[in-house]
Amino acid sequence: MKPSRLFPMPIHSILLFAVWLLLNNTLAPGHILLGGFLAIAIPRLVAGLSTEQPSVKKPGLALRYCLLVLWDILTANFEVAVKVAGPMKKIRPGMVAVPLDIKSELGITLFASTISLTPGTVSAEISEDKRWLYVHALDVENEHALIQEVKQRYEAPLKEILGC
Amino acid sequence: MNNLIWIPLLPLLGTLVPLFASRFSRSACAFLTAGLPALALILVLQNASSIFDGEALYTVYNWIPVIGLELAFRLDGLSLLFALLILGIGLLVILYARYYLSAQDSIGRFYSYLILFMFAMLGVVMSDNLLQMWMFWELTSISSFLLISFWGHKTEARKGARMALTITGAGGLALLAGILLIGEVVGSYNLYEVLNSGDVIRDHVLYPVILVLVLAGAFTKSAQFPFHFWLPHAMAAPTPVSSYLHSATMVKAGIFLMARLYPVLSGTELWFLIVSLTGLATLLLGAYVALFKHDLKGLLAYSTVSHLGLITLLLGMGTELAAVAAIFHIINHATFKASLFMAAGIIDHESGSRDMRQLNGLWKYMPHTATLAMVAASSMAGIPLLNGFLSKEMFFAETLHQDSLGSLSWMVPVLATLGGVFSVAYSTRFIHDVFFNGEPINLPKTPHEPPRYMKVPVEILVALCLLVGIFPSLVIGDLLYAASGAALNGIPPEYSLAIWHGFNLPLLMSFLALAGGLTVYYNRKELFQFQAQFPDNDPKLVFEAVVQLIQRQAETFMQLVENGSLQRYAYMMLSMSFAMMAGPLLDLNATAGLRPELPVDAISVTGVILLTLGAVATVVWHRERMKALVSLSIVGLIVSLMFAKFSAPDLALTQLSVEVVTVILLMLALFFLPQQTPKESSPRRVVRDLGLSAMIGGVIGTICYALMTRPLDSISTFFVENSKTGGGGTNVVNVILVDFRGFDTLGEITVLGIAALGIFKLIARMRLYMPASDENGRPWTLDSHPMMLAIVSQSLLPLALLVSAYIFLRGHNMPGGGFIAGLITAVAIIQQYIAHGVDWVKPRMKVDYQVLIGSGIFIATLTGLGSWLFDRPFLTSWFDYFSLPLIGKFELASAMMFDLGVYLTVIGATMLILANLGKLTTSERPVVSETD
Amino acid sequence: MASWVEIIVACFLLLGGIFMFVGSLGLVRLPDLYTRLHGPTKATTLGIAGILLASSIMFSIKNGGLSVHEWLITLFLLITAPVTANMLAKTALHHDVKMLSRSRGHELMEPARHRYGPEGASENTKSGTESNNSKLP
Amino acid sequence: MAHLPILPILLPLITGALLLLPPFQNTMPRQRLLALVSAFIQVIVAWTLLNTANTEGTQLYVLGDWQPPFGIVLVADRISTLLVLLTTVLFAGALLYSCAGHDKGGQYFHPLFMFQVMGVNGAFLTGDAFNLFVFFEVLLIASYALLIHGGGKQKTQSALHYVILNLVGSSLFLFGLGILYGTLGSLNIADMAMRIRELEGGEAILAKVGGLLLLLVFGLKAALLPLHFWLPKTYSSASAPVAALFAIMTKVGVYSILRIHTLIFGAEAGELANIAIPWLWPLGLLTLAIGSIGVIASPGLKLMTANLVVVSAGTLLTAIALQSEKATGAALYYILHSTLITGAMFLLADLIARQRGKAEDRLVKARAMAQPRLLGVAFVLCALAIVGMPPLSGFVGKILLMQAAEETMDKIWLWPLILIGGLLSLVALSRAGTTIFWRTTALAGTEERVHPFEFAGVFILIMASPLMVMFGGELTDITSQAARQLFDFSQSVEALVPQTTQGGQ
Amino acid sequence: MEGIYAFCVGLLTACGIFLALRGRTFPVVVGLTLLSYAVNLFLFASGRLKINAAAVLGQSEQYADPLPQALVLTAIVIGFAMTAFVVILAMRGRADLGNDHVDGRLPDIQARQRNRTLRK
Amino acid sequence: MLSWAIAAVAVLICAALMMNLWRLIIGPSVQDRILALDTMYINSIALIVLYGIHTGTSMYFEAALMIAMLGFVSTSALCKYLLRGDIIE
């Protein structure tokens, strides 16, 4: 999946095509044609306005990663809900600094987003040298455990997927 | 058809001659200038014989019938008399002025004004329509203004001219009112009909008003007391002007008017009282003051005032003979006064002074001129064998033959004689003090005789004085008879124009005046000392003080009313709106109508609470602007939700998208405007404003409620019924926008485009205040484009564009459309600016937003024009359904094209605004030091 | 509509509704801004997903086709919510909004604020553990 | 030409859009050429349209082929076409003037000028209440943008007042329209006039509120006291060609009152007949008075001219308040006269100001002008016309108006105000003229001379005045016929709505 | 429901007008925005309130009056254009005049106070 | 069943909205208010979708989608303002 003249942003093209069908709730041939056209035309229009194109090295892993995140969102949500509804004195919030191995801006963004999306942690800041991610957690038992968990669970697969 | 029209027309053309002729020599210019008036004079003389036969000539053209204005001229005795004076003396003045004006003076301009005045004056006397007469009447004021202010660099000239214009202008306006009333009473402005409606007018309830208004016009023009004061100050004009306007013509216009309307307005008690008393007062005042004027022209001016008073008095007496005497004196006064002014001008010209305290013994230096002046002055004094004597005798006689003042009627001849005394005295002074009485004192020049031809006009006029004085009926008999007949609108009474009527009372009065005058002049030292005791309360100063007072008061008033406070203006406007709304509502018996109301639900209540608190918070926090902005956003959100709730999805979408752009704009404002508002409204003002806004809010709410609870029978069902069949779309709102009322939309996008252009103008060359720190003094962070925001915004752009394409394409049938799609696109692009900054976006997006606006409007308009090809009105829509293999049935509609225009304009406009603003801020950003 | 569909839709709705509520509850209850950030950005993901899923199921059944455009909203929210949280946290750090005193990692606030690494904290502040003595600008 | 009635709107619109596009976009000479050619065509079109309306009767242009009352219609009757012609002539003069270099004082002058004309013409021609709002906004937004053309503190400050007041005004406009739609259920003006006769009770009262709100809004545009305060500063600070074009804007307000309050709330409106008069008559008279006071109090020629605009507005509003055919005919003539002459005066004031150095247009002693002759003649002509001195057009207007006040009470109020107002203007303008042209210092004047384009612009506008007198018969014939048409319900209303749709479904 | 709707319109009007009467440009702009909300809601209400009756053919049994909706749409767009202009104009005012007062100069009270302190 | 659930969820969301408003009013920091506003956007989305389920039309879906898209722009612009003052630089 490399950018080409016809598909300057291939991932986007696929995404757009899917979204078009989603939007129209349909698989009608007319819409497939129109969606295909838009999926090609729009990226060509905005190609100039994009810097780094994601190149997914391992699509299968990416899909697994997505499911993993969704599952984590689901489970963690309940935990957080209980904490929010429970007594406030019990929560032990805190800020931790996660060292970053992943280098690409897109990778960091995806990593930080994942952390934010899974309940209980929020990516607060990224150091200027892009080597540290500051994460605020709602309930920290052990900073190092937390750091290790997010790095293993999310950063490692992301690195693999993006190949960086 | 007669040639009457040419008599005024020739001078009108003549105004242009001097402008071209001024390039030649002065004599040539004068000669050429005189040509057309001379021709006019010949025309007048040509017609004279038929007038003397008792005929009157008329000519009339339609002009503006709606107001009763026609181009109507008449030549009867009265107008003949005046036309001769105007043209004859006018020609003499042209000759005189050739020598009078110096080389620096623009003779072309002078002649042009002079002939213009001649034209105006001829118009006045020859008008056969009152409105037309008024027109020329005002034109005399204007041209005399130009003449008096000919030496505009002198303060005196400017002020004198302005005063004359103001007084005569005011009189002119009164006259207009009077004429309009006459027209209303008579039903016509035609002089013939007016003159024959004397009884109708005199019996009308408006007669006193008409009389006062017309006389106000006449008195101001003829310098009657108490409006006399402008005339002496008009002496700032070059002397030819004075000898023309202020002796022979313009000041006689008022007299002419009274004579003209004599058959209509005179003959009542009111006429007599006003006119004769005014005339008497003017006569005495003018004669008395004239004696004390050291300025030669001042003396002549007041003498003119006095003589005008005399004529007015005559007209006021109401007897036919008095009217004849008045007309006779008009002629005589014109001749001797014009020559006197010319003589005074010669003296001034050759000696450099008009002050009688300097001018002495000029007889030795200019005997010829002195002779002429002395003859004319004698006529003015009423010496026998001169024309002045004849009319003065008639005047004295008439004063004896009236009894309108009842038992006090004897006072009139006595006072008239007294006037005669002073008249003789100042005439004597004019002769003695100037030509004799020792040697000149400190004159700027050594006096000598003027150029030969400069004296010619004076000689002619003085000769006339003599001729009329000696052979009155031969020289002037026919003219006087015709003129009197015209003035009286009938046959003049019996009178005799003889030098000698035997020893009678008038002769005695003349002798008394002569003797008395000489005595007064002999004892002038005592009299001057006596007069010196009184403060010199010049009416001119009073006039100027009044004008200045009015001006100052006006300025104060305007500063008070228009104090430049928007808050006041807005308050007034809103108060007025409240009054306009609340007034009728008081009559509304029941607020609620008969339409059933919708039930209230919990969501709505929540919405109302949110909206209320949001709005109130915005108001309460309006001084902390960031907070106000956040709470304003809630209001916007709830309003959108309300639209959604009440079945207006399109509105909800539009409101939402507009909302975001508005918030972005407001944030820009927040950055460049102070972030906090000082507390400067006084509690009183706050309460006042709160009161007004609460009342208006209450009224609007009431109206809204009253409207909603009443049934409505509207044209809307048509739109629902025809949306699909006629407009080809199921989203009725969109079909209205692009089809039924597409013209509104065209206007709307034009507004948007114009706003963008205007904002671009505003931004250009704007020097912004850019705070280097926020309201708490905290410097801005250095992380200008946070990474996550940048990366995510980038990938959102294509998604947003896709959504906007979706919204655009479905608009015709489902909620959406070009406008919303355009805003989504614009917002998506703005997001790129927010996330990456101008410097990053600019090289990557080479779109000329101005072209986008232009082509958007152009496409929408062209779509509308397309219907012309099918011979349909602008914006007639077209749509059809097509079917293609694979794709199936789809619709194509011209409305889509129109919507595309909308789409492009919206993007262009929004981006032109925001991108340029961003560009500006970036280029002007001060370099922030990193020390903080 | 079949009653089991109704039940499923109702369940999803309730699930979503409860999480929506809890998210906003967190906004009110949680003790400091940083903890409050967790409430909405989290609970709403599931809350809104629940409701959208309910909508998707209902309209799919009702209109006899697929109604999946609701997912797009979820997609948008999933993409944007972390950025929102990140931006808010950044501004909070920038404005020096204090963490709850019993929070851990107060020493990281200064470096995070200046976007240094955590080791930079010791270079820049004399005592990284004290959070009460912050410098006023 | 079936499409003639829409051309006065489309021509400036298309020209404006073209001016934003290549090849006109960035070259001033091409922009000028296009603008001037377009203006010339517009004058011809307007003239043809007037002739058509005059000879063939009212031209109805049904936009989108949607019959009234459903679609938007343009009504090209005598009044509207006359005013369109007036607008285009004024525009042509101002445009010529601007081509001397005034159009370079900022971006987009020519497109904005075109859009302004489009808005004004649209407001005159439209027969639809909401479309009227849209065109009001077009002309307003264009005027906002034009007002700041040339830059400077004064412009910004007066623009703030002008814009904010008008924004509030636009809000009130929409409130009013909402009420009228909510009671009448239609937007076509003629249809509204038909429907209003059936209103009674609460609906009638509400409609009255709506009508009065519209009166307020039009009063704001027309500079009715106490809504006129924005005008003097705004007009006097605008750059000359813009101020000249603005002279038509108060007339749009006046015209709208004619359209809405003479047609919808006219004599035929049953319970709601003539609701505007109790407000319009006294306030119009007061406007006339305060304008005259303002004229006397003005320290500069531009402000004086702006106050003269207020005077003319007051005069016109009073005339309309008389609600008679005669008065309306008079008002129409007066509109033509006052618009062109005040427009000319604004241009002239600018020429004068430029030749007087630092003193600009202020009435103080200053250096002599480079071309006192030329400017002096023009000034005298303008001043005479404005004051209402014969032989220029002002006096015809004045006489028409005075004659239109037929009731004694009307006369008692109107005549003195018109006459004294005229006198005050006379005093003020004679003072201004003598000061400006004659109170000069010995210092050499500026080198600034009148550009031929400027001369042409001023010349066109001033020459209109004597022509209006010369052909006064023909002109007053048209204006009185136009007024008669307006007051003839069957012509001005019934003929414009198909009988089958009257009174809704 | 009509009652509380009318209340909202009235309230927004009142708040908008109060802010529009302030002396600084920013509150005035905010006030005008609020006022335009009120106007839009009012104009919308002139077609009467209807629930679940979007004027899209085939989507519901009855249709809300589409005409006022179209008018409000136009009004929103125009209002947006105007707001945008006045916002930038306010900025221009600050830039040109040095303060953000609607009159372009600080009110008399402050000027007087300043004079008083100067005199001392 | 469904209508009951809809009513219950409506109440929940309304309560959530009121709590958002509460946070928005008491603050204390600007971030709190922005956060509250952002949450309000999301709750509104839920409310619109719920309303769509209630009325059985998908007419309002786009409104929800727009809030999701534009609410983000608005929030990020507000934050950008707090960080940099100039949002488009």
Ligand code: NA
């Ligand atoms: Na997380």
Ligand code: NA
């Ligand atoms: Na002497």
